[in-house]
Amino acid sequence: MSDLGRKGLGEQAQEKITPDSQKSTLEQAKEGVTSLGDRAAGAIQPEGNKSTTQKLGDATRFGGDDASNQGQGILASSQETVGNAAQSITDTFQGKK
Known part of the structure; x- marks a missing residue:
């Protein structure tokens, strides 16, 4: 089971x-x-508010990132994800996919 608002x-x-x-x-x-x-x-x-499964999922997703680098890793990953989604939508409208 996931926490509210989480996958x-x-x-x-x-x-x-x-x-x-x-x-x-x-x-x-x-x-x-x-x-x-x-x-x-x-x-x-906060870690104390996460269920055990969410802690596991977050630890797996963040990989080996330490706490000080998680924010930077998330930002870079988020920017890439949004950029890829935007490009995919653009390609669809232009008939490339």
Whole structure:
């Protein structure tokens, strides 16, 4: 079970194991936006308020980042996610996909 406003581990896993080639552009853009929100929520939510599964998911997502670098990693990842989603939408409207 996930914390309020957070993606559950099952949803995160499903998004990761489904190849992008099997997802529509809209699905990919939605995943990017919801992942951005989940990362931001995970970064600002105090560790003491997270469920055990959310702590596990956040630790896995952040990889080996230490606490001082998490914000920078999230920012860079968020910028890339939003940029990729915007490019994907642009490509769709221009008929490239």
